[in-house]
Amino acid sequence: MQRSTALQSELLRNEETLRSIFAECSDVSYRTLLIGDRIEALLIYVDGLSDTDGIEEHVVSPLLRVSYEETVGLDQRLKRLITVSEVQDVSTFEQCEAYLLDGMPILLYEGGASGLALGLTKWQMRGIEEPSAESSVRGPREGFTETIRVNMSQIRRIIKSSSLKMETMKIGEYTRTKIVVAYIDGLVDRTLVEEVKNRLGTIRLDGILESGYIEEMIEDSPFSPFPQLLSTERPDVICGNLLEGRVAILIEGTPFTLVAPITFFSLLQSSEDYYQRFIVSTVVRWLRYMYVALSLLLPSVYVAVLTYHQEMVPGSLVLSMASSREDVPFPALVEVLIMEVSFEALREAGVRLPKQVGSAVSIVGALVIGQAAVQAGLVSAPMVIIVSLTGIASFMIPRYIAGISIRMLRFPLIVLAGTLGLLGIMLGLIAIVLHLCSLRSFGVPYLSTIQTPKLGEMKDVLIRAPWWAMRKRPHLTGHYNQYRQPPGQKPGPDKEGEIGNRRGDAR
Known part of the structure; x- marks a missing residue:
């Protein structure tokens, strides 16, 4: 039977199919229960990827409290009985397999040709630490982790705008690694975004274990000793590149995030350059x-x-x-x-x-x-x-x-x-x-900033101009929303003198 076959209304046949799909998988657990002493249900989850305490509290307990009379029309009220924030409908065995391997338990019940995927994922993860390879004297001390949701939240916490877009895809026949393409709508060239997604979409590999897999598959010149994508563990570096109209590629299972496009001088710039005077x-x-x-x-x-x-x-x-x-x-x-x-x-x-x-x-x-x-x-x-x-x-x-x-x-x-x-x-x-x-x-x-030198872009290449002097955004692929600050930001002695005079008058 193909895994894309639709779920059936007979719970026993659905269970047999799922057991055949996950044959010899000892970490896949099956729990049967009766809803209102009347309707048989089956709860399937992967031990170690799902929150077992949350399953007991938010799924099993509410369903066991349903009375016999309340089981009439249960399929319409099932989502309201389960106190889980994220509930997705599943209708095929392929969807069940994908959600289970993502850590989301599956709830099936007798008489229903569909099921529910419950957002109760939980696994051990490394805490947020300072990147050892990119330490700085001044600046944020946090770095990315191997959990992609944590990495996405770190970027979202810095850039609090609905223009920050994050599109998700999965690559790898066996690993099904989650890949997130992040960019700021209105700053990025849409042609660049489509090019990044097209190159990612052409990748056909058994598995993606680290960002290096992606980098080698999408770079322009794979035989060059110079990297054509920037890899970093720092969220502030990613956000700085996003604000300059670039695209970030986040990969599940690694703290290293890729940035495209870059120039040779991008590799010689440190995040601390922008925090010091x-x-x-x-x-x-x-x-x-x-x-x-x-x-x-x-x-x-x-x-x-x-x-x-x-x-x-x-x-x-x-x-x-x-x-x-x-x-x-x-x-x-x-x-x-x-x-x-x-x-x-x-x-x-x-x-x-x-x-x-x-x-x-x-x-x-x-x-x-x-x-x-x-x-x-x-x-x-x-x-x-x-x-x-x-x-x-x-x-x-x-x-x-x-x-x-x-x-x-x-x-x-x-x-x-x-x-x-x-x-x-x-x-x-x-x-x-x-x-x-x-x-x-x-x-x-690769040498665009010096091949076609422009005064606005050279302010951040040979020197690091003060922030009030870098009005224009250093775009590499177009000019979209090219001004990142209004004019007149330069501090002047007149303002300081006025403040000093006011302090003298107050004394």
Whole structure:
């Protein structure tokens, strides 16, 4: 029998069909009861997904109190007898299966060719905590959890507007993972929303276990090392992107939420940039850009200069570097590759180990191995300094996935520097820039903010302008409700002087 077959009026046959569907499922419970000592009913729920106390209090107890005379016309009054806020009608076995696996108990009764799905879901969930990978000194301390309803409520609690829309779909033949597409109507380009839903609708997978499944299936260039969607655990980051006309994709079972479209500079912006004073944020942002360049280029420039362009270095420094490398048996290219691979292995080991020992292993391992390698003559002391500065620079990148991309590109640049010198580095940078120019994120150029520079959008790229100066919304896909604040928001000395005068008069 197909699962989409309609429910029948005979309760026994409905029970037999459902038992065959959930055969060998020991966590599916069946409870029979008599309503008014007259009508047989069957209550089905999944133990661990449904609220058993709520079933007893709001379903079983009210139905057992129904008298014999009240059972006449019960099907019309059944919803009013059950004191549950959410009650859905079910008419097919497919609907029964879907609601049961979502944690909603099913109530069937004799003589009724339909049933009721009751909103009594309850399961263990992780509490709201601060995201460990996106911590900030100033700003909200709460992050998303693995429960999608909690994540939706966090966004709704920040954006209290009926224009915030959340459309739900399910993906995965076996997992039936709930996916929510969130956007603000009136700010977002409807073409972007339809494109996101169309790409999600074409996914055909057995299961979705994390947002990475979705990201790989809907991005424009899957072979690029650069991510084309932003992943974050912070509700404030999601709300900030929604207010700029972007679309958020929430996935059940993971705290990581996706944002589309993005640019390259979106990966280098931190949520704390918008909570600090704009002067501090601008300085920190330029420091971050500088260290991103160091993370990408410092080892390769060192190899190129040491191998081919010694004349670019002061003589005293060249003599010092030559004396330190006197006992090193490897060329600079092999030396830096050994150190970089060892450092990346130590960092990855620190991530995989338990938190109590992970940081200690990575730090102590780097110090001990580096010092021992220098004493053994395998590497030079300047090389240890270069690799250490490069590792510190990579930690300045606020997005983990962006940091991985930079770390991956560092190795081909090192090889080019060791074979062609500074010319190889320039060729590698040209290839990277050309690749970035060709990338798209849902049709939006990856370098759109600098490819077609506009004064209003550059206020939040190279600098972080004060909020009163960012009147226009930085749209990527259109100009819908482009002004986010009225003019005249800038604080002036006249207002402060007037307030000071009033205080002086009061004294």
